[in-house]
Amino acid sequence: DSGVTQTPKHLITATGQRVTLRCSPRSGDLSVYWYQQSLDQGLQFLIQYYNGEERAKGNILERFSAQQFPDLHSELNLSSLELGDSALYFCASSVVTRPANYGYTFGSGTRLTVV
């Protein structure tokens, strides 16, 4: 157990639907990062939050949004789902806003299947 908790582990949903993925960072970590891993795109950075505020944005679609709550857990909302959104979604956390000198701690991911 890495200390980063992601729920649910698996999610199957239909095209056009909306889902919410949840992440609880490791205790004491203020930064949360979301990544999408698919076979054709590899690991793509989506977005980072630090202590409740958005810090960096990557290849995140407009249909996707995220937030980090006062208790530091984070949610990634995916809407108007398409088949191509099927992927593993990872959350990672780190104690600082930048990973300099520190690695990330990853959760075990949420496998999203859009049918």
Added chain:
Amino acid sequence: SQQGEEDPQALSIQEGENATMNCSYKTSINNLQWYRQNSGRGLVHLILIRSNEREKHSGRLRVTLDTSKKSSSLLITASRAADTASYFCATEETSGSRLTFGEGTQLTVNP
């Protein structure tokens, strides 16, 4: 887009042999990190090397960094079947706070 490109894409060796994986990147970096991922699982941080370091060791792992060539290598010595996994390099660019991952090397260690 992927910052790092890894070579080889797949590597199959026998237990006890050494495994070497290479990573190239394109921009200036603060540090480079290596992660391991078992099939369908989360990534596990292995080792971090700063841009002013040339070599680093951790147990059976040895990482080198050549910033002039924008490349790094990960050496796993005396490999074990349990080392079978995908290995990713990730770079923290000087321009930003996030890590950018390479496409990974799939290592298979045969018993």
